[in-house]
Amino acid sequence: MTSQFQAMLDGLTRLRGVRGALVVSLEDGLVVAESVMGGLKGGALAAIGATLAGRAVELSGRGGFGRPRFLHLQGDDGALLVAPGHDLALVALAGRDVPIGMLRLEMLRTAERLG
Amino acid sequence: MRAVEPWVVAPLRAFVAESSARLALLMTSSGQVVAQHGFVGALDLMSVAALGAGIVASSSELAVTVGWEPFRVVAHQGKEQAHFLAWFDTPRGRWIALVVFGSETKLGLVRVFFEQLVEDLAAAAPPEEEPRREVLAADFERELNASLRALFGR
Numbered sequence: 001m002t003s004q005f006q007a008m009l010d011g012l013t014r015l016r017g018v019r020g021a022l023v024v025s026l027e028d029g030l031v032v033a034e035s036v037m038g039g040l041k042g043g044a045l046a047a048i049g050a051t052l053a054g055r056a057v058e059l060s061g062r063g064g065f066g067r068p069r070f071l072h073l074q075g076d077d078g079a080l081l082v083a084p085g086h087d088l089a090l091v092a093l094a095g096r097d098v099p100i101g102m103l104r105l106e107m108l109r110t111a112e113r114l115g
Numbered sequence: 116m117r118a119v120e121p122w123v124v125a126p127l128r129a130f131v132a133e134s135s136a137r138l139a140l141l142m143t144s145s146g147q148v149v150a151q152h153g154f155v156g157a158l159d160l161m162s163v164a165a166l167g168a169g170i171v172a173s174s175s176e177l178a179v180t181v182g183w184e185p186f187r188v189v190a191h192q193g194k195e196q197a198h199f200l201a202w203f204d205t206p207r208g209r210w211i212a213l214v215v216f217g218s219e220t221k222l223g224l225v226r227v228f229f230e231q232l233v234e235d236l237a238a239a240a241p242p243e244e245e246p247r248r249e250v251l252a253a254d255f256e257r258e259l260n261a262s263l264r265a266l267f268g269r
Contacts, residue, residue: 028192029223030248041160054221 005033011089015038015106017098019078022091023114024050026063032088040093045080049091053084069111070104083111090114117266118150120207126235127152134228137196138215140164143208144171148266153215157263167213171202190222199225204232206240 003016007025013035020036022045029050034042056068070072071082078101083090094103116131118124123141131139131152133139138153140160142181175185191198198224199214212232216225 024223027221029221030226031223041227043223044227047221047227050221113203 004113006035008031008090008113009035011107012092012103012110015098015103017095018103019093019095020093021047022046022049024089024091026050026053026084026087026089034049036093045091047095049080049082050089052080053082056082057084070108072100072104081107083107085111085114088114116150119262119265121243122152122239123236126232126239129235130232131220133231134214134216134225135220136185136214136216136225138213140167140213142168142211142213144168145203146211146212148262149210151266157266160266161166163213167200167211170200171211175202177183197222199229201229205233205236207243210236254263 009021009023013016020034020040020042022034022036022042023044024030024034024046025032029047030048031042034046036042036045052071052073053068056071060066060068071080071084073080073082076096078096079094079098080092081092081100081103090107092103092107094100116124116128118127118141127139127141127150130136136152138151140151140154140163141149142164146164148160148164151160154163157232170189174189178185185202187203188201189197190200196215196217199216200211202211203207204210212229214225214229216222
């Protein structure tokens with residue numbers, strides 16, 4: 001199973017400007033599989049991505065507009081992207097000036113395969 | 116938050132704030148409490164410290180028995196709250212952290228900020244001024260009472 005995830009993640013990190021991608025457990029924020037550039041802390045990215053997704057799920061539930069499909073947190077130096085599933089989430093970190101549209105599309109396709 | 120050693124307070128306070136831990140306890144590997152956040156009773160605290168140190172000792176021994184490195188982290192996931200128990204080395208010897216957290220945070224976040232806590236404690240530890248001395252039975256009760264006063268302000 002983990003090797004399947006690894007192949008999915010490698011597909012994402014091949015895209016230009018993607019510095020790392022992870023499959024994360026939403027329940028506890030731990031890494032299930034990761035493909036990240038040296039110097040990036042996968043554990044920290046996983047925890048932050050899962051926490052962000054958890055808060056967004058709670059917020060959208062209270063707002064009554066359904067489960068969020070995609071989260072995009074844009075910073076000055078890059079973007080944190082999260083595609084939450086039911087038990088797992090796909091998390092990616094992109095550098096500045098990355099075409100987010102293509103990455104978003106690929107993440108949504110990949111997240112569908114996560115289940 | 117209370118601490119027997121005052122330099123521990125700032126790193127532990129930062130950890131509690133960032134990880135959203137409900138309870139946090141730092142102790143030596145023999146179960147002697149160094150600092151605590153959130154406990155209200157001395158008896159609870161001492162029991163939890165003794166049990167936590169016992170879990171770390173027994174799980175480490177289990178790992179050694181089957182030929183593995185001692186487990187650094189033991190996590191117990193409950194329905195309402197969870198326990199994170201980990202040992203780490205400090206300039207003052209091996210310590211154990213016991214953290215109780217609920218659904219307002221995640222195990223992954225607690226782990227991330229725990230790693231930061233270990234670094235912060237290593238940076239904050241003052242150099243030891245005098246060599247460790249043997250603890251005599253006559254000193255034990257006085258030191259225990261002093262520790263309890265420091266930990267509960269009584």
